[in-house]
Amino acid sequence: MADPAPATSATHVEGHPHVVIIGAGFAGLAAASELGGTPVNVTLIDRRNYHLFVPLLYQVASAALSPADIAEPIRRILSRHSNIEVMLGEVAGIDKQARTVALADGTAVAYDRLIVATGSTHSYFGHDEWAQHAPGLKTIEDARQIRARVLMAFEQAEICRNKVEQQDLITTVVVGAGPTGVEMAGAIAELSRHTLARDFRNIRPETARVLLVEAGPRVLPAFPPELSDYAHKALEKLGVTVMVNTPVEDVTAEGVTLGGRFVRAGTVIWGAGVRASPAGSWLGVDTDKAGRVKVGPDLTVPGYPEIFVLGDTALAMHDDGSPLPGLAQVAKQQGEHVGSHLAGHLAKGEAMPPFRFKNRGNLATIGRNSAVADFGSRKIKGFVAWVLWGLVHVYLLIGFSNRLLVSMQWLVAYLTYHRGARLITGERKAPVQENHERRSAAE
Known part of the structure; x- marks a missing residue:
């Protein structure tokens, strides 16, 4: 060496x-x-040469935003500071x-x-082999992979003539009911029931199943119980099946095992740890x-x-x-x-003072017109929380152009239910297609 x-x-x-x-x-x-x-x-x-606004990454995965909307080159952000060097x-x-x-x-x-x-x-809790079947959401590459798998599952269902297999393909399992899992489940439910509903001829996307699986007793466990209960009901109103007290026992290319029962799924998304x-x-x-x-x-x-x-x-x-x-x-x-x-x-030579965290509130969105916000003594839910969530996230985005683009796309999506980033990239042949071929060969 x-x-x-x-x-x-x-x-x-x-x-x-x-x-x-x-x-x-x-x-x-x-x-x-x-x-x-x-x-x-x-x-x-x-x-990487960019700063990524991770809280909105799920919107890339659910085809609401493009990666460039939530990322900004590091050099551009820090270019005004001559004493800072950036190394890739x-x-x-x-x-x-x-x-x-x-x-x-x-x-x-x-x-x-x-x-x-x-x-x-x-973290897959000692089961790293699950990663290939249940991608998490931390990077742009993760988001693109999830978007491709979700959209490809609907494409494969469209050409499949077996009704049972069709339903399996358009079933999505989201593991983990923290903010990422809740936001992801709600976004996919809205994508299938509204955006994709008019795009297909042989399947009905609005009948797609979205399962949100949580090992603990409630969704959004870091939020107060009243906001957790609201989120649970709001998800069910969107058509999401919420399964609490249900640990995942296994994940394969065909689906997941929950409480001894195997559930076939075209897409599995990991948000549990x-x-x-x-x-x-x-x-x-x-x-x-x-x-x-x-x-x-x-x-x-x-x-x-x-x-x-x-x-x-x-x-x-x-x-x-x-x-x-x-x-x-x-x-x-x-x-x-x-x-x-x-x-x-x-x-x-001044001493470094101890760090004191100032909690400025915790927010999570569930879907259209629905979110929760916890500010300690004050708790907000519903449309007001949803508007607040949007304003906070647009404000925190770096770069005026990003804020403007995201604001305009959210406005268009709100008025039309249209999502313009429905591109299948990277994967030319989704795993679900391979699963279908393997099952057909076996039969």
């Missing part, structure tokens, strides 16, 4: 401290933005003693302070079962005050000792906190 390339500090101004940020999600981008224009040299490393690269490891970040191409980037904000991926990125193994430090790095009140790794870990990668605690939730607002606030205090810490 060749020796790594020499370490580089990639400094913009000689003598200024160098902060390396790994990950351009909510936490990493917020930290970089706060450090922009300060007497600090910043290098932001990400394996894959992190392979971290040397805590040498204070360098090793990239897959052999480059080593030196740092004075390191911010790790590499997010999370899907997450695990942190491999940052813990890069750092060689203690993690919890989900792979999150245990951090102190100031978000540093114990014993390494020069390393900060943020967002879904970190196991950070409330004052009461309970873990902070894996929410975008938590990650963004952590990034703002570290970024806003780090320049003063480096320049003047």
